[in-house]
Each structure stands twice: as structure tokens, then as C-alpha cells.
Amino acid sequence: MHKHVDRDLDLIEQAWADHARFSHVPTATLTLSCLLEAGRHDELLALLKLRNIRMWSDERFATEALLRQGREDEALARAKSMLQDHRRGCTASTTGASDQLGSRAAIWPVSRSKRATPPCWRPKTN
Secondary structure (H helix, E strand, O other): OHHHHHHHHHHHHHHHHOOOOOOOOOOHHHHHHHHHHOOOHHHHHHHHHHOOOOEHHHHHHHHHHHHHOOOHHHHHHHHHHHHHHHHHOOOOEOOOOOOOOOOHHHHOOOEOOEOOOOHHHOOOOO
């Protein structure tokens, strides 16, 4: 995990810091995931601050990083912000930013002993 992050982090930082043009980095999602799982939460949050476009597919990693740091109120506020931006049409993509964000439990119904996938990240079933 650390090898991948260390290899691609500079590339992603450069691409996302260039606000004059959009740069897609194919390994960005993998890098965000590796940062999260490696416990490098502050680096993950700093990286996402560089983006000029907020997308739920990336922001969910920030939300999870905040939760893992015990910053539940900030995580919920960030997820709610994405949902509000989506409702105003302000974001590029918020697919998955759940209509269920009314309470802390809606975003993170987890017992301390067992991790669960937040419902806003699960595929919707009819």
C-alpha cells in the first residue's frame, strides 16, 4: 500500500493542483483507498483539498477517514454538504451520496467491534 501511495501521490497532487485544466489520474481512487487503509488520513484529506471538483466517489474516502479519526460530526457535515451541493446541482458527481443522511446512524451504523459498509455506499436495491 505504502509503495503505491509513495509512487503516485506526487503525480495526483500535481494533476489536482492544476485548476486551469481537468486532469484524470487513473490510479487516483486506488491511491485514496490505500491512503485510507494505511491510516494516512491527514494526507488523504490534504490531497482532496487540492481538487477543484468535489465528487462523492472521492469524498467518501474523506468521510471514512474522518470517521476513523473519531471526527463523526465533521464526517457527517461533509457528507451532508455533498448531498446539499448535489441538490443544488453544484457538483460533478454525487452518485451514492445517499438520501439517508438525516442522522449519524444513517452514515455509520457500526458497532465498535464490527465494521459495516455505510448504507450510502451500498448499491440501491428496489
